[in-house]
Amino acid sequence: MTRVLLATFSLLPDGEPGGDLLVAALAERGVEARWVVWDDPDVDWAAADLVVLRSTWDYQRRYAEFSAWTRRVEGVTRLLHGSDVVAWNAGKAYLLELAADHDGVPVVPTALLDDRRLVPGLAAALDRWGTVVVKPRIGAGGVGVVVASSTDDPRLEGLVAGPWVVQPLVASVRTVGESSMWVLAGEVVGQVDKRPAGGEVRVHELYGGSSAAVPVDPTRAEVARAAVVAAARRLGAPPAYARVDLVLLEGQEGLGGGWAVSELELIEPGLYLDLAPGLAAPFADLVVSVLVVPGLGEA
Template sequence: MICPVNARSTAPSVALVTCSEVPDLDPEGQHLLAALRERGLDARPVVWDDEDVDWSAPDLAVVRSTWDYATRRAEFLAWAARAAGATRLLNPLPLLEWSTDKHYLAELEAAGLPVVPSAFVEVGDEGDHPYLDVEHVVKPAVSAGSRDTLRLGAHEAARSRAHVAAVHAGGRSVLVQPYLTAVDDVGETALVFLDGELSHAMRKAALLPAGGGLVEGLFAHEDMAPREPSAAEVEVGRAVVAEAARRARAAGAEPALYARVDLLPDDDGAPRVLELELVEPSLFLDHAPGSAVRLADAVVRRLADPGGRGTAA
């Protein structure tokens, strides 16, 4: 079995978990790798589905750029369960299981959090979804990087039904949401939390063009810039991260090492949760000075905290 870290090193070892498409990590992963090594850690990128890896070797495995999980969720979660049985896995297994299926949005809403209105169409459901007569977005309930996602107009009912059927044909549930048009001008706000604390925020331009096609490749290109979030956005983001921490602790797991809360403005300008990213989100470490250092410091704190309580909310 291949050991992902240097067996001769006495430094704490950290595996940064990635996928075979980016075996050496993406640019932000390289920033984190350098920051970890500067702190004396034996850090290495490791591909999650490499069958030769000995997951008992690292002291900590941090899931980062596993961008191919969405089309292989069962396989990915089976790997995560094995890895979590061999080493300390962050984010922890219960959060990976929960957040890889967007049905979690209904649970966030039930917890009193403001989410983008969402309807789920399960395989075998009959009848049309409730947003067919307005501009809307259709995506698989298990998806990442805007893949298999369409923005559709009220005049595109046939195309919407066909896309729902195509996703169902693959055995996947469908998530349908009304398109919140304010995003075209204001953009999307991505709040990045490291060890429960807000680190930085980014503005993401609207990704889905009207009448556009499906994304090719692992993910859609994102047009980003730093953003100063509003007090209302920060309040919602913190509440979402606190709910995730509550769920982790209820499952006997430690809180998230990192989280990204993506927010859209509704028609009144109030922030609503589009996604809570706990698995493999871009954290924009290469766009926010000091953020890779903050995440590396959070990793060091977790390594020094065997109980895994962290500082997360």
């Protein structure tokens, strides 16, 4: 039987919420899968036909170690996604590359900040956009996100280690929220809408946010597909899977309009199987297709 290892991290040894559904879906397709912790020294990665990055949700604070691990694993077996994808997607500077794509993918305006130019860079962003959001360049889960209205805003004391990206505060995040679109093998197969708690800009449950699976909206699906196509041009091959987070830019001067990409997650996007159990089957189908076709999904 084909063996697949689903990589997770130490605080979730049994995988992402609802992860048993993915194991069962793979078993129905003749694939033996199990969850393993990515930094467990006892795991024999070479014994797997494929390793799939799933809930490795500590990679952002252990990036150098995690990146080295991806290179070691793909030296002995196939890794989905591989180290080149991880290297490109881990830092949010990729948003500038998507915005520069010749097909004009709509992206939330983004600038880069580092310690050396923190004050002048922040001042320029504030002058351009007004209230801004500062995020760690390599980050996840809303950790280290700071909203600021001036260079002496006391909230900036909450900055985690840089470098960072800075973006305008998109007002609709507090009212409409954001939409996460799952794109598997180029097709949008699911949508989860997320709303923050009162006054927050982070939609994560940790900060009081709520999420719900909803039918796929064609307009948002088109933007999500365009983002994945643009990423494929940068990577040289289409990514096998992606989660594209979108926010609505309507009503803010200087930001254009419509749905825009706030994040493209190619490394370890959770499938929200507890909310959208139907995503287990298409993801299992994707894994099987990668196993059958050499090189598929190895952007």
